[in-house]
Amino acid sequence: MRIDVVTVFPDYLRPLELSLPGRAREKGLIEVEVHDLRTWTHDVHRTVDDAPYGGGAGMVMKPEPWGEALDAVAPDGATLVVPTPAGEPFHQRLAAELATREQLVFACGRYEGIDARVAADAARRLEVREVSLGDYVLNGGEVAALAVIEAVVRLLPGVLGNAASLAEESHGEDGLLEYPVFTRPVAWRDLAVPDVLLSGDHARIASWRAEESRRRTVARRPDLLTADVGGWRIEPAAPA
Numbered sequence: 001m002r003i004d005v006v007t008v009f010p011d012y013l014r015p016l017e018l019s020l021p022g023r024a025r026e027k028g029l030i031e032v033e034v035h036d037l038r039t040w041t042h043d044v045h046r047t048v049d050d051a052p053y054g055g056g057a058g059m060v061m062k063p064e065p066w067g068e069a070l071d072a073v074a075p076d077g078a079t080l081v082v083p084t085p086a087g088e089p090f091h092q093r094l095a096a097e098l099a100t101r102e103q104l105v106f107a108c109g110r111y112e113g114i115d116a117r118v119a120a121d122a123a124r125r126l127e128v129r130e131v132s133l134g135d136y137v138l139n140g141g142e143v144a145a146l147a148v149i150e151a152v153v154r155l156l157p158g159v160l161g162n163a164a165s166l167a168e169e170s171h172g173e174d175g176l177l178e179y180p181v182f183t184r185p186v187a188w189r190d191l192a193v194p195d196v197l198l199s200g201d202h203a204r205i206a207s208w209r210a211e212e213s214r215r216r217t218v219a220r221r222p223d224l225l226t227a228d229v230g231g232w233r234i235e236p237a238a239p240a
């Protein structure tokens, strides 16, 4: 997979050199390039923003640098990901879908967003996905792009050491939150590891974990029990 990120703050993407994406790069599983949007400005001030038509607070990113940038870095058929709080919710199913793409290009906006014609123009030759991480506001798309890239890259074959860990985690195949986990020592401060986990009875352990997953999901994310996530969940929700 090839990943390009266009931003006015290339340094914000430095974490891509570390940890999981960094190791995937070293293994040759992904190719990543970060581009400074100002490369595609032509005035001495390297202007990327302007006042919004119709008035209102803040500044809007101008279409021309973005158009030139995307012409330069996104070949026809690539997938353009635009992080924005006005996007479709990003979730594990979308991460899995993006993990099938050959090339992802991230357009990280700042200020009050990017002139809407940029996405409209790009959609004529690219798959465009405007995505939101959740119902809160970040200053720009960079942190969201990092999150999306990490969620996608860890799904690529050969990136994770242990593929089995993908199956059981929160938001995995059953659409429930993960059960609580424990390791040694068996007693720590005044807290013990649940006996069932020491029993060696794999069937009992599996049903305890399933029950804990459901209990957690009911308490923290009841929306997941009824959510239509487009077939991501395999079994229908049982009543709590």
Ligand code: 6GU
Binding pocket: 082, 083, 084, 085, 087, 131, 132, 133, 134, 135, 136, 137, 138, 139, 140, 141, 144
């Ligand atoms: Cl994807 N971008 C920005 N700027 N803010 C957000 C977000 C994205 N998701 C939640 N808040």
